[in-house]
Amino acid sequence: xxxxxxxxxxxxxxxxxxxxxxxxxxxxxxxxxxxxxxxxxxxxxxxxxxxxxxxxxxxxxxxxxxxxxxxxxxxxxxxxxxxxxxxxxxxxxxxxxxxxxxxxxxxxxxxxxxxxxxxxxxxxxxxxxxxxxxxxxxxxxxxxxxxxxxxxxxxxxxxxxxxxxxxxxxxxxxxxxxxxxxxxxxxxxxxxxxxxxxxxxxxxxxxxxxxxxxxxxxxxxxxxxxxxxxxxxxxxxxxxxxxxxxxxxxxxxxxxxxxxxxxxxxx
Amino acid sequence: xxxxxxxxxxxxxxxxxxxxxxxxxxxxxxxxxxxxxxxxxxxxxxxxxxxxxxxxxxxxxxxxxxxxxxxxxxxxxxxxxxxxxxxxxxxxxxxxxxxxxxxxxxxxxxxxxxxxxxxxxxxxxxxxxxxxxxxxxxxxxxxxxxxxxxxxxxxxxxxxxxxxxxxxxxxxxxxxxxxxxxxxxxxxxxxxxxxxxxxxxxxxxxxxxxxxxxxxxxxxxxxxxxxxxxxxxxxxxxxxxxxxxxxxxxxxxxxxxxxxxxxxxxxxxxxxxxxxxxxxxxxxxxxxxxxxxxxxxxxxxxxxxxxxxxxxxxxxxxxxxxxxxxxxxxxxxxxxxxxxxxxxxxxxxxxxxxxxxxxxxxxxxx
Numbered sequence: 315x316x317x318x319x320x321x322x323x324x325x326x327x328x329x330x331x332x333x334x335x336x337x338x339x340x341x342x343x344x345x346x347x348x349x350x351x352x353x354x355x356x357x358x359x360x361x362x363x364x365x366x367x368x369x370x371x372x373x374x375x376x377x378x379x380x381x382x383x384x385x386x387x388x389x390x391x392x393x394x395x396x397x398x399x400x401x402x403x404x405x406x407x408x409x410x411x412x413x414x415x416x417x418x419x420x421x422x423x424x425x426x427x428x429x430x431x432x433x434x435x436x437x438x439x440x441x442x443x444x445x446x447x448x449x450x451x452x453x454x455x456x457x458x459x460x461x462x463x464x465x466x467x468x469x470x471x472x473x474x475x476x477x478x479x480x481x482x483x484x485x486x487x488x489x490x491x492x493x494x495x496x497x498x499x500x501x502x503x504x505x506x507x508x509x510x511x512x513x514x515x516x517x518x519x520x521x522x523x524x525x526x527x528x529x530x531x532x533x534x535x536x537x538x539x540x541x542x543x544x545x546x547x548x549x550x551x552x553x554x555x556x557x558x559x560x561x562x563x564x565x566x567x568x569x570x571x572x573x574x575x576x577x578x579x580x581x
Numbered sequence: 582x583x584x585x586x587x588x589x590x591x592x593x594x595x596x597x598x599x600x601x602x603x604x605x606x607x608x609x610x611x612x613x614x615x616x617x618x619x620x621x622x623x624x625x626x627x628x629x630x631x632x633x634x635x636x637x638x639x640x641x642x643x644x645x646x647x648x649x650x651x652x653x654x655x656x657x658x659x660x661x662x663x664x665x666x667x668x669x670x671x672x673x674x675x676x677x678x679x680x681x682x683x684x685x686x687x688x689x690x691x692x693x694x695x696x697x698x699x700x701x702x703x704x705x706x707x708x709x710x711x712x713x714x715x716x717x718x719x720x721x722x723x724x725x726x727x728x729x730x731x732x733x734x735x736x737x738x739x740x741x742x743x744x745x746x747x748x749x750x751x752x753x754x755x756x757x758x759x760x761x762x763x764x765x766x767x768x769x770x771x772x773x774x775x776x777x778x779x780x781x782x783x784x785x786x787x788x789x790x791x792x793x794x795x796x797x798x799x800x801x802x803x804x805x806x807x808x809x810x811x812x813x814x815x816x817x818x819x820x821x822x823x824x825x826x827x828x829x830x831x832x833x834x835x836x837x838x839x840x841x842x843x844x845x846x847x848x849x850x851x852x853x854x855x856x857x858x859x860x861x862x863x864x865x866x867x868x869x870x871x872x873x874x875x876x877x878x879x880x881x882x883x884x885x886x887x888x889x890x891x892x893x894x895x896x897x898x899x900x901x902x903x904x905x906x907x908x909x910x911x912x913x914x915x916x917x918x919x920x921x922x923x924x925x926x927x928x929x930x931x932x933x934x935x936x937x938x939x940x941x942x943x944x945x946x947x
Contacts, residue, residue, distance in 0.1 A: 322800075322802070325813060353798075354798065354800065355796060355797060355798030355800075356796065358795055358796070360647070370802065371802055371804065371813070371814060374800045375800055376650070376795040376796065376799065376800060376801050376802075376803075377801075377802050377803065378647065378650060378803050379802065379803065379804035379805065379806065379814075380643065380646075380670075380673065380805065381643070381669055381670055381673050381805060384639060384640065384643040384670065387635060387636075387639065387640035387641075387643035387644050387647070388643045388644065388646060388647035389647060390607075390633065390635070390640070390643075390644050390647065391605065391607060391633075391643065391644030391645060391646065391647025391648035391649075391655070392647040392648065392650060392651055392795065393647075394605070394631045394633055394644070394648065395604065395605045395631055395647070395648035395649075395651040395653040395655065396651035396652075396653070396795070396796055398796070399651065399795065399796055416636050416637060416640075417636060417639075417640055420635075420636040420640070
């Protein structure tokens with residue numbers, strides 16, 4: 315099998331804009347899922363509302379496209395009621411960090427056995443480009459026409475503070491690293507959170523001086539700082555510029571988890 | 582062997598759910614419903630079920646819907662403020678035809694209102710509270726026995742009709758203690774069978790599609806967007822949307838007579854009380870206190886869909902008297918069906934009508 319076998323072919327073409335990076339993330343996620351050797355009938359994809367959340371509709375397994383912000387609460391019900399199912403959640407920055415923020419921190423705290431892939435495009439794409447909790451300070455959106463004045467949320471740090479077992483951040487440029495991170499997330503018992511910075515040419519890029527799709531990907535790549543390098547710089551007493559995104563595996567631990575399949579339960 | 586217990590209403594509701602095979606409870610503490618969550622937290626794990634206290638009521642009902650798709654009988658219990666928070670996902674359950682049970686032990690509202698006092702102020706909200714057109718089923722218990730019996734019944738109805746079903750109790754019925762006869766077993770009907778290979782949202786008998794449980798390899802896509810019979814989003818086709826919403830309403834409303842659950846007392850009376858929930862007890866007392874008077878009574882258990890055909894059973898009716906612990910919510914529903922005048926007898930504040938109050942209303946028209 316390959317990742318392509320997981321696509322619901324009769325739903326293509328998809329609704330994503332030209333140059334959108336969500337397809338890259340879906341491919342990486344499905345490649346990781348495929349490499350787990352899971353059966354389709356044992357795998358469920360759950361999502362909320364937004365561009366990210368359309369992903370399960372293109373996947374052949376059972377899937378639940380739910381209400382805005384609530385994907386993790388629905389997924390919690392699926393996983394707790396049938397722990398044998400592998401549950402993967404697609405979400406975005408608005409869905410997860412704004413309207414769904416409470417469910418996010420509590421799912422991390424419970425450390426429930428889900429793998430969450432967050433497509434962080436720093437904007438509300440589906441509704442036409444409004445500012446989100448991760449829109450960087452100074453960036454233009456339709457609701458921050460003079461530049462966002464709010465500090466942005468660091469979703470990975472939030473997940474770590476709230477108790478997730480596995481946290482990694484990559485970008486739509488780092489496809490190999492991303493696939494490996496999702497796979498590690500799928501393998502790790504407990505709550506796994508993979509944040510992916512992704513370009514949104516239609517609603518973020520064109521308002522923020524990225525004339526070409528590649529310009530924004532280049533920007534994201536140039537502003538990615540490997541965690542190991544960040545740690546080294548900090549040791550040397552260097553200051554990390556605010557506009558850098560720390561990427562890599564940010565947390566791996568084994569706090570007690572909920573919703574584990576019977577065979578995974580440790581005495 | 583049946584057995585006799587002396588239970589609180591909320592405990593009876595939880596026990597009724599357990600007897601019906603409820604395997605998942607997602608909840609959040611709220612007065613006056615909390616005893617149901619506490620009882621489920623104690624009992625469900627011992628019976629192989631799952632209790633989870635969620636972070637809020639939005640999450641509670643979401644978890645219930647998620648659990649239901651794995652085939653589990655799933656429920657939550659709440660009261661006014663939590664009920665308001667659940668509304669969006671109740672609409673999702675209606676749109677996705679997800680069987681689920683919601684117990685609302687009603688208290689005085691609006692807002693935080695009277696947490697420890699009885700009310701029936703959410704009767705319209707349970708029918709119309711989420712946005713868009715849809716239909717649901719709501720049952721109203723008037724005794725501890727009915728907290729048990731009707732809770733068990735809600736699971737069968739939720740499964741059969743693939744719809745959210747509400748047990749609309751109130752603080753008085755939820756918190757009072759009465760003798761109850763616990764049956765050996767309760768009736769258990771399943772969800773409509775899904776035929777593999779067919780479109781998952783293609784309606785079968787009674788306009789209801791078979792239930793394609795998650796984890797069986799059916800590969801069903803479930804979405805709150807307007808969807809076709811395959812479950813695929815199709816949100817800009819006017820005809821498809823109209824047909825779907827019409828079916829969601831028709832599958833319940835066309836079953837009104839089948840769903841009807843009511844008792845008739847003195848069908849040849851001229852003045853008839855109509856009541857549901859706690860006010861039923863007051864009307865029963867009025868009838869008991871005045872055996873010499875012909876006091877009619879339509880006592881309704883299935884409030885939604887409202888059994889309008891029951892009104893015609895009172896052939897000599899001159900007037901229907903409707904006592905409610907609200908400003909007259911179901912009275913309006915009755916008014917649009919009845920051919921004779923309606924007298925709404927609202928009561929706010931958390932206490933029941935006294936028998937004397939209700940008899941005075943009846944007597945004034947005698």
